[in-house]
Each structure stands twice: as C-alpha cells, then as structure tokens.
Amino acid sequence: MGLMTDVLDWLQALPQPGLVAATGGLVLAECTIGLGFIAPGEAGLLVAATTAITPTRFLVLWGVVTLCAATGDSLGYLIGRRYGPRLRETRLIQKYGVGGWDKATGILRRRGAWAVFFARFLPVVRTLTPAAAGTSGLPYRKFLPAAAAGAACWSALHIGIGAALGEAAKRLESAMSTGALAVVAAVVAAVVIAHVVKKRRAKATPATAVEDDLEPVA
Structure with missing residues (x-):
C-alpha cells in the first residue's frame, strides 16, 4: 500500500465527529472577516472531504459546513x-484586502443579494462581502437567504471535489510505477518548499494582532 493511500485511509479512520467539528470551525473562522486571511478553511474542507466516502458522511459534513x-x-x-465604512480604513483591510473590499462593495451596489451568493465562490471577496453587505445597509432578511444558499452550494461543490480527488488519488497511486511516484513526490515537495519560503518572506515584517488590525488607521 502506498503513502498516499495510507494517509487517506488514516483520515477516513479518524473519529468522524471530531473531524467534522474541526472542519466546521475552520470554515466558520475563514468566513468571519479578519480571520479569513488566516484560517485555511477551504483547504481544510478539501482534506476532510476525502473522507466523505458514504452518502451519510457526505450529508453530515455538508450540513455542518453549510x-x-x-x-x-x-x-x-x-x-x-457595527463598524460601517470605517472598516475599509482598518489596518487589516488596508494590509490584506482593499481591492477585495472595493470589488465586494461594487458588486453589492450592482447586484444586491445576488452578489452575496456569487461572492461565496470568489477568494478574498468571499471573506469581505458579508461585512461590506452589513456596511451597505443590505437588509438581513435579504442577506441571510443568499448567504445560506451560497454556503450550501459552495460546500457541496468542495466536498464533491475533495471526495473525487481522494478516490482518484488512490487509483492513481495503484496504477503508477515507483519511478513515476518519485517524480510526483519531487514535484509536490518543490511546491511545498516554495510555499513555505513565500510564507516566511511574508512574515518577515512583525505581525500585528487581529485586534490591533481592526483599529482605524490614524
């Protein structure tokens, strides 16, 4: 049995309640403004989705994530x-998402509640659109149905992708030769190393706490 299959089997053997709860927590954190730049909710969901090997597991994970x-x-x-237009001037938005904030508010002005639904599928904009909707005065009775529908479609799509990738990975590993696996492992290692180096460079400047980031820039 190969390494990839071992990892997937290990994930699938984890206690399902704990795995689902952890995934739900990551997604909740990612969807809350300020934490969406930190919590890897989408990546965590894709990993957890490789365990959705039965209809029951799929539905439970989908319900919790939604x-x-x-x-x-x-x-x-x-x-x-609560904070209104001042949010755009906070250190957090200025540092990570001014473009995303402006894009979110622009879409909201043109599309209203539909923007909330479609923004769910756009990185960065997804995190900023709910706060922009609150700032713009979009009624909550219109916001919530759009947000819930977007969350349901987004989670079903990603769980489906994750489950398919997990199954495909097992089949691919069983079909590949040892030499081909070594090439794939080298490529994956190079991607991981590049990601780590990029992350370390980004952290070269001392990080500011999220609470401080939410204070308006003087």
Missing part, C-alpha cells in the same frame, strides 16, 4: 453593521 459558513457570514455582516 451551517458554519452561514454563521461566519452572519458574524461578518454584524461586524459590518
């Missing part, structure tokens, strides 16, 4: 209602 994503969006909306 609920957590909609809850995170609602928290972002409430933050937007």
Whole structure:
C-alpha cells in the first residue's frame, strides 16, 4: 500500500465527529472577516472531504459546513453593521484586502443579494462581502437567504471535489510505477518548499494582532 493511500485511509479512520467539528470551525473562522486571511478553511474542507466516502458522511459534513459558513457570514455582516465604512480604513483591510473590499462593495451596489451568493465562490471577496453587505445597509432578511444558499452550494461543490480527488488519488497511486511516484513526490515537495519560503518572506515584517488590525488607521 502506498503513502498516499495510507494517509487517506488514516483520515477516513479518524473519529468522524471530531473531524467534522474541526472542519466546521475552520470554515466558520475563514468566513468571519479578519480571520479569513488566516484560517485555511477551504483547504481544510478539501482534506476532510476525502473522507466523505458514504452518502451519510457526505450529508453530515455538508450540513455542518453549510451551517458554519452561514454563521461566519452572519458574524461578518454584524461586524459590518457595527463598524460601517470605517472598516475599509482598518489596518487589516488596508494590509490584506482593499481591492477585495472595493470589488465586494461594487458588486453589492450592482447586484444586491445576488452578489452575496456569487461572492461565496470568489477568494478574498468571499471573506469581505458579508461585512461590506452589513456596511451597505443590505437588509438581513435579504442577506441571510443568499448567504445560506451560497454556503450550501459552495460546500457541496468542495466536498464533491475533495471526495473525487481522494478516490482518484488512490487509483492513481495503484496504477503508477515507483519511478513515476518519485517524480510526483519531487514535484509536490518543490511546491511545498516554495510555499513555505513565500510564507516566511511574508512574515518577515512583525505581525500585528487581529485586534490591533481592526483599529482605524490614524
């Protein structure tokens, strides 16, 4: 049995409640403004989705992730209602997402609640749209159905992709020769090393706490 298959089998053998709860927590954090730049919710969901090998597992993971994503969006909306346009001037938005914030507010002006639904599928914009919706004054009764529908479609799509990738990885590993596996392993290692180097360079400047980032720039 290969390494890839061993890892997938190990994930699938984990206690399902704990794995689902951890995934839901990551997604909730990613969907809340300020944490979406830190928590790897989408990546965690794809990994957990490789365990969705039965209809029951798929539905449970889908239900929890949908609920957590909609809850995170609602928290972002409430933050937007609380702080209003000042959010754009905070250190967090200035550092990570001014372009995404402006894009989110522009889409909201043109599309209203539809923007909330479609923004769910756009990185960065996904995290900022709920707060922008709260800031723009979009009624919550219109925001929530759009956010919930977007969360349901987004989670189903990613769980389906993750489950398919997990199955494909097992089949690919069983069909590949040892030499081909070594090439794949080398490519994966190069990608991981490049990602780590990029991350370390980005952290060269001392990081500021999220609470400080939410303070308006003087």
